[in-house]
Amino acid sequence: MLPLIDARSRALRHLRSRERELLAGDFGGYGFPLRPPTAAQAAADVPATQEFIRQWQGIDGVETAVRNWSAVGLGRQKVPVRLQLDTVEQLVDFTGYRKEWQGLVQRRGLLVAMTGSPAAVLMALPLWRSVAMADLHLAAEVLAWFEAHPASGVLPRTVAVEGVHTKWLEQHRELVETLLAARRGEIGRAELGLAEPEGRVRLRFSAEQGPGGLSDVEVVFSELPRIPVPRAVVMVENLESFLALPVPAGVVLAWGAGFRAVTIAREPFFRAAPLIYWGDLDADGYAILDGVRAVVAEVSSVLMDRATVHRWRHLGVADRDFRPRVYERLTAAESAGLEELLETGHLRIEQERIRFDVAVAAVEEAVRGRC
16 A cells, blocks of 8 residues: 555656656656555455545545445445646646745746756756846846856946846856857857966965065966076975965965866966975875876875874774775875775874974975975
8 A cells, every 4th residue: 555645755756757858848747556455455454444544535636546444344335546736737736846846937937038048948957047146136136247248358347237247147057158148049058258367376475585585475376487486396285384484595385276286287487497295194185186197297295105104193083974986196105094094994194183293394395305
């Protein structure tokens, strides 16, 4: 016997898996048997049989049949045998999905009116199904702005639509590009004609050796060539370690900012002098090092070998997000460090865990070795 609650869950899974087709009006009905009891089963558990019949009474779309159970003392019974939902409205009401469905229909209508392309709107369903109506109305104004300024060359912050800011456009950019393409009769995502913010890197210098005597500056990539080539560059993954490390004379510290390090390292400035990298002892730290080495083959690492992992593993924690990866450019010492992390329980040891005086000495030694 199929309980009502299980049938609703089954129908809801069907609805959610076919939202796009249903919004397009493609629905040929949906139904399934309710697995009614036989006479023997009914007689074996009369209360369950009565509850099954009671649950399905008054439910729209239920088909019933009369069963003669006189042989087991239950007489003739009208028993639910099948659920058959012939319209989307019946399916929506049966599953209790009315509020959510009305929201989808409302959003679809607005976007079709906005783009004139029902097919493109339905293909983009994952992009807009959970977007607030207020943001979709705002998107209409944004589309109009981009149509009037197809090659503005401005930064996202300067899109002159009230209520639109950089984060709004970042969060909804794929949707805007998709809707704009549909409005233009194109497939895929349209170019917005915006300028992208130039990459930046934060650098620290030893006393009075930075630009204008400054010791801590953020520099756009295009201005890096103005900085004299240092003795060495030490790139550090985490901000706290970057700020705490003393800067040896003639050396530049660079904040790698996690995986941004790979993009930063592509700038010629980081190939003009010996590059040393210090990252966390975890899967991400080694992946970043591997990526940086793909750009700067001669980069050397510090505090990322087996001895370091072994010395500080008691301060490590289990890395629940650890994922096996292929590292093609690690040295034997670095690979051994990674193996130690794996062998001791997929650990991660943040670089801040290493005692500071030990870290300072190791960095200074690495600088002397490269210079």
